[in-house]
Structures are given as C-alpha cells and as structure tokens.
Amino acid sequence: MGRLVVVSNRVTLPDENRAGGLAVAVHGALRESGGLWFGWSGRIDPETSGQLRERHDGNIHYATMDLSHRDHADYYDGFANRTLWPLLHFRMDLVDYSRETHAGYRRVNALFAQKLVPLLHTDDTIWVHDYHLIPMAQQLRVHGVRCRLGFFLHVPMPSSDLLAALPDHARLFEDLSSYDLIGFQTTRDLERFQDYVRLFGRGRVIRSGVLETYGGHRLRAGAFPISIDTPMIASQAAAAISKASVRRLAASLSRRALAIGVDRLDYSKGLPERFRAFARYLERHPGQRGKLTYLQIAPVSRSGVAEYRALRGELEQLAGHINGGHADADWTPMRYVNRNYPHASLTGFYRLARVGLVTPLRDGMNLVAKEFVAAQDPEDPGVLVLSSFAGAARELHEALIVNPYDIDGVADAIEMAVTMPLAERRERWQAMMAQLQEHDIVAWRRDYLRALREG
Numbered sequence: 001m002g003r004l005v006v007v008s009n010r011v012t013l014p015d016e017n018r019a020g021g022l023a024v025a026v027h028g029a030l031r032e033s034g035g036l037w038f039g040w041s042g043r044i045d046p047e048t049s050g051q052l053r054e055r056h057d058g059n060i061h062y063a064t065m066d067l068s069h070r071d072h073a074d075y076y077d078g079f080a081n082r083t084l085w086p087l088l089h090f091r092m093d094l095v096d097y098s099r100e101t102h103a104g105y106r107r108v109n110a111l112f113a114q115k116l117v118p119l120l121h122t123d124d125t126i127w128v129h130d131y132h133l134i135p136m137a138q139q140l141r142v143h144g145v146r147c148r149l150g151f152f153l154h155v156p157m158p159s160s161d162l163l164a165a166l167p168d169h170a171r172l173f174e175d176l177s178s179y180d181l182i183g184f185q186t187t188r189d190l191e192r193f194q195d196y197v198r199l200f201g202r203g204r205v206i207r208s209g210v211l212e213t214y215g216g217h218r219l220r221a222g223a224f225p226i227s228i229d230t231p232m233i234a235s236q237a238a239a240a241i242s243k244a245s246v247r248r249l250a251a252s253l254s255r256r257a258l259a260i261g262v263d264r265l266d267y268s269k270g271l272p273e274r275f276r277a278f279a280r281y282l283e284r285h286p287g288q289r290g291k292l293t294y295l296q297i298a299p300v301s302r303s304g305v306a307e308y309r310a311l312r313g314e315l316e317q318l319a320g321h322i323n324g325g326h327a328d329a330d331w332t333p334m335r336y337v338n339r340n341y342p343h344a345s346l347t348g349f350y351r352l353a354r355v356g357l358v359t360p361l362r363d364g365m366n367l368v369a370k371e372f373v374a375a376q377d378p379e380d381p382g383v384l385v386l387s388s389f390a391g392a393a394r395e396l397h398e399a400l401i402v403n404p405y406d407i408d409g410v411a412d413a414i415e416m417a418v419t420m421p422l423a424e425r426r427e428r429w430q431a432m433m434a435q436l437q438e439h440d441i442v443a444w445r446r447d448y449l450r451a452l453r454e455g
C-alpha cells in the first residue's frame with residue numbers, strides 16, 4: 001500500500017488543539033500508511049505567499065502554503081465562501097458570483113497543484129477534501145499525475161436546479177469528473193448529484209454510484225457519512241466533568257437544567273431561528289421561567305464576508321432582546337458566547353446538558369450532534385433536538401427531529417426534551433449510541449479509502 005496524501009484547505013498540525021472529525025480521521029489514516037497533508041497554512045503574507053512550509057512528525061509530512069491578500073480574497077473569502085458555500089447550502093439569495101473570484105479560485109487551485117506535484121510519489125493515493133478544492137484533480141492531471149484521486153464533499157449537494165443556476169456549473173462538473181471517487185455525506189446528496197448529472201451534466205448515470213463522464217471516464221460516487229471517534233469522546237466527556245471549566249459551569253447553573261448549542265457563527269446553522277424558538281418556549285411555558293438556561297457558544301467565523309458580520313449583529317440584538325424580556329434578578333435565560341473552548345471542555349459541557357440544540361437550516365453532517373450523544377452520561381442522558389436538514393438526522397432517528405423553520409415546533413421539542421422521563425431518554429440515547437459505536441470515524445475513513453483504492 002502506497003502513501004496517503006490528504007489535500008484540504010485547512011491543515012491541522014500535530015500540536016494544534018483542533019480535534020474536529022476531519023483532523024482525527026486524517027491523522028489516523030496518515031499514521032497508518034504514512035503520508036503527506038497539504039493545504040493552506042492559514043496565513044496571509046505577501047512576502048512568503050507561494051512558499052512551502054514543511055514539517056515532519058513521525059511518518060507524517062506536513063506541507064502548507066501562505067496566501068497573498070488577493071488570492072485569499074478571491075479564493076477563500078470570494079468564490080469558496082461567497083459563491084460555493086451559500087449555493088451548496090441552498091442559499092441562492094446569498095450567492096455572489098463574479099468572474100474575477102472564480103478566476104482566483106482556479107488560480108489558487110492551480111498554484112496548490114503546482115506546489116504539490118514535486119512532493120508526490122507514483123504510488124500515492126490522493127484524497128482531496130471539500131468545496132474549496134474541486135478543481136484540484138483536474139489540475140493534477142494536467143501535470144501528468146496518474147495516482148488514484150478521491151474527493152469528499154463535507155457540505156450538502158444542493159438540488160440540481162440550484163446547482164445549474166451557477167454560471168460555471170458545467171466547469172465544476174468537468175472538474176469533478178477528473179476524480180476516481182466522489183464521496184458524499186448522505187444518500188440524498190448522492191441522489192441529488194446523480195439528478196444533476198441526468199438533467200444537466202455531460203455524462204450519464206450507468207447505475208447508482210457509477211457514472212460515465214467525458215471521454216468515457218468512469219467516475220464512482222457514494223455516500224460515506226462522516227462520524228466521530230465515539231469511544232474517545234465518551235471517555236473524554238466522562239473525564240472532563242472534573243475539569244475546572246466544566247465544574248464552574250455546573251456550579252453557575254445553580255441546579256437549573258442546561259440547554260446547549262455549539263456552532264460556528266454561520267447563517268447555515270439557523271441561529272436566529274433557534275433563538276426565537278427558545279424565546280417562544282419561554283413565552284409559552286411561564287411556569288418554566290428560571291428553570292432552564294440556554295448556553296449558545298458561537299465562535300466567530302469568516303468575518304471577511306459581509307453576511308457573517310451582519311449575522312453577528314442580528315444575534316447580539318436577539319440575545320439582548322430575549323434576556324431583556326425574560327431575565328430575572330437572579331437568572332439570565334440565555335448565555336451567548338463568541339469564544340472558542342478546548343474540545344475536552346465542550347464534551348464536558350455536553351455531558352452536563354439536558355438538551356442539545358442542533359438546528360441548522362442545512363448541514364452536510366453536523367458532528368456536534370454526534371458528539372453531544374457520545375458525551376452523555378449513560379445513566380442520565382440528555383436529549384438531542386436535531387434539524388431534519390442536518391445529514392446526522394439520517395442516522396440519529398431517535399433524536400427529537402425538528403424543522404428549524406417551524407419556531408413553534410422547535411419550542412415544543414425543547415419542552416418535550418425538558419420533561420422527557422428518564423426511561424425514554426435512556427432508550428433513545430442507547431439506540432443512537434449503538435449507531436455511533438458501529439459507524440465511527442475509523443469506519444468512515446476505512447470505507448472511503450477502501451473504495452478509492454480498490455476501485
């Protein structure tokens with residue numbers, strides 16, 4: 001078995017405290033076969049842009065590259081996050097398309113490919129991640145790279161009509177056709193992609209998961225739902241309960257129940273709708289006043305994009321309004337926090353919570369939903385309120401599944417979660433935990449890489 005080469009916009013270096021699903025999966029896979037992780041360094045520096053920063057850690061080689069201001073603006077803030085991100089999250093109204101940023105997106109993909117090629121071996125398997133890097137395979141093929149090339153889309157695949165509204169959709173499809181395997185989060189995403197191919201793509205679906213594209217190239221596609229390191233989260237959460245930050249949160253609640261949400265500050269997460277649903281719950285259940293505290297952790301994200309800045313303002317106003325209208329001298333209903341917490345503390349917070357609120361308007365998977373479940377105390381588990389528009393809802397059937405646009409429905413689910421008898425909480429939790437034990441992060445990467453290597 002040759003090396004694994006992972007290409008993603010963000011690279012997690014060994015000493016970085018980013019224990020997200022992708023970082024855990026990628027490190028595990030790279031350690032197994034040895035390999036290279038390549039991507040953006042996270043820095044913008046006109047002096048050093050285009051230069052490689054390299055590091056070795058055991059059998060893993062990290063190579064990252066700084067970007068110039070212009071490349072960052074066109075590629076990351078521009079086409080990736082102002083055009084593709086809203087489009088892929090069904091928000092055509094927020095799509096901002098320009099030929100200039102599209103050209104920048106292609107320029108940076110070409111630059112990445114050019115820097116990556118000299119680092120490759122002929123028997124490498126290359127795994128490219130997410131919407132920032134769709135043209136990567138095509139660019140590598142231009143340089144004569146013959147390795148197996150896989151792509152995984154972490155975000156949703158939108159309906160074909162939406163995708164076809166993008167001026168360059170045919171070009172993107174052509175880019176995707178250069179891969180050997182495309183992985184989606186759910187079978188719904190796979191189906192929508194195949195619908196697109198049938199209706200708009202220059203190719204045909206031979207059968208589900210097998211397509212023929214340009215020049216008779218055979219492209220395989222499948223659903224590989226990403227997951228978490230379930231035993232690790234469970235033991236981390238159990239241990240975290242005695243961490244100072246978790247104990248402080250527990251003490252500050254004064255025996256009140258906790259509802260928790262943890263999301264990047266992103267319009268796809270449905271935060272204004274969630275805040276309104278919480279307010280509705282308070283209005284409709286005056287007897288519950290003072291009994292439930294809602295902690296929303298929302299680290300600021302992509303602040304170079306205007307919609308994210310506007311959302312921040314909106315949430316500040318809403319949180320202030322809710323607290324102003326419902327708080328008492330000794331109780332604040334909402335705690336709204338923009339800072340980030342170490343991953344271990346978050347798992348401890350999840351374990352303390354009676355209610356987990358995961359109500360995105362669209363989400364590829366949402367690993368917070370899975371982590372919330374894995375972090376619970378088996379004797380006294382909390383209840384997950386989960387949007388039907390998160391990929392996770394296709395696996396976690398025993399959550400309270402809600403439509404995040406239905407404010408009253410989410411308010412009802414909060415009420416149901418708060419009052420749910422222990423026996424029902426345990427039953428629901430056990431079913432979800434069994435699913436997460438079987439389909440964990442190791443299974444995800446093994447299934448994907450086996451499909452890619454064997455194909």
Ligand code: G6P
Nearest residue numbers: 009010130131154155264301302
């Ligand atoms: C989503 C995307 C990832 C991205 C992450 C954080 O989960 O699918 O590719 O890395 O958001 O966003 P950021 O823009 O900070 O990388």
